[in-house]
Amino acid sequence: EPEVTQTPSHQVTQMGQEVILRCVPISNHLYFYWYRQILGQKVEFLVSFYNNEISEKSEIFDDQFSVERPDGSNFTLKIRSTKLEDSAMYFCASSEAWGGEGTGELFFGEGSRLTVL
Amino acid sequence: AQKITQTQPGMFVQEKEAVTLDCTYDTSDQSYGLFWYKQPSSGEMIFLIYQGSYDEQNATEGRYSLNFQKARKSANLVISASQLGDSAMYFCAMREHAMDSSYKLIFGSGTRLLVRP
Numbered sequence: 001e002p003e004v005t006q007t008p009s010h011q012v013t014q015m016g017q018e019v020i021l022r023c024v025p026i027s028n029h030l031y032f033y034w035y036r037q038i039l040g041q042k043v044e045f046l047v048s049f050y051n052n053e054i055s056e057k058s059e060i061f062d063d064q065f066s067v068e069r070p071d072g073s074n075f076t077l078k079i080r081s082t083k084l085e086d087s088a089m090y091f092c093a094s095s096e097a098w099g100g101e102g103t104g105e106l107f108f109g110e111g112s113r114l115t116v117l
Numbered sequence: 118a119q120k121i122t123q124t125q126p127g128m129f130v131q132e133k134e135a136v137t138l139d140c141t142y143d144t145s146d147q148s149y150g151l152f153w154y155k156q157p158s159s160g161e162m163i164f165l166i167y168q169g170s171y172d173e174q175n176a177t178e179g180r181y182s183l184n185f186q187k188a189r190k191s192a193n194l195v196i197s198a199s200q201l202g203d204s205a206m207y208f209c210a211m212r213e214h215a216m217d218s219s220y221k222l223i224f225g226s227g228t229r230l231l232v233r234p
Binding site for chain 1: 152154159160161162163164167208210221222223224225226227
């Protein structure tokens with residue numbers, strides 16, 4: 001069964017360092033997303049990406065964050081200068097377009113846990 | 118205003134019994150989708166069930182069913198014949214279909230379910 005894969009599963013970094021989280025969405029999906037879950041809290045939307053550009057972003061997604069689809073398969077989230085409060089689980093997700101067959105369900109990766117010291 | 122409200126931070130259920138996890142939502146859209154995801158302690162997000170706003174019948178997927186009451190804006194998850202492996206965090210989520218929406222999901226705060234042997 002096709003799945004979304006994320007690397008690394010866990011990354012520890014020093015405050016102020018740059019971090020890149022990588023994702024390989026399901027190959028025939030068109031929408032890509034990053035979500036964040038601070039420990040013990042709900043899952044929060046960060047950004048959605050469609051047709052090689054950001055289609056929507058939340059207030060959390062400030063200038064320190066960026067996303068890229070560098071080649072046709074990877075989808076990356078970069079945090080330019082990490083802060084302590086960036087410590088969280090980051091989930092990548094992908095979905096087909098709405099309509100047609102299927103629910104447009106988001107398929108999530110297993111997450112990348114980021115710890116900022 | 119909260120878009121998705123899960124009022125039960127934690128629930129207990131005896132193994133083999135049924136349990137209902139509550140979810141209410143707030144939207145002015147006519148077309149929307151409601152989802153339930155399971156998050157075990159390992160952290161991944163597992164899709165359980167989907168209900169479209171125009172679906173006249175309640176969704177069912179194996180032991181999971183969704184009690185959809187559109188007028189009351191509720192979408193409660195019913196798990197029948199609970200198993201020990203059902204112990205996890207459960208998130209209700211909604212996708213609105215507004216023109217400026219990128220099909221992102223908005224999550225509730227979750228309900229932690231513990232199944233007792």
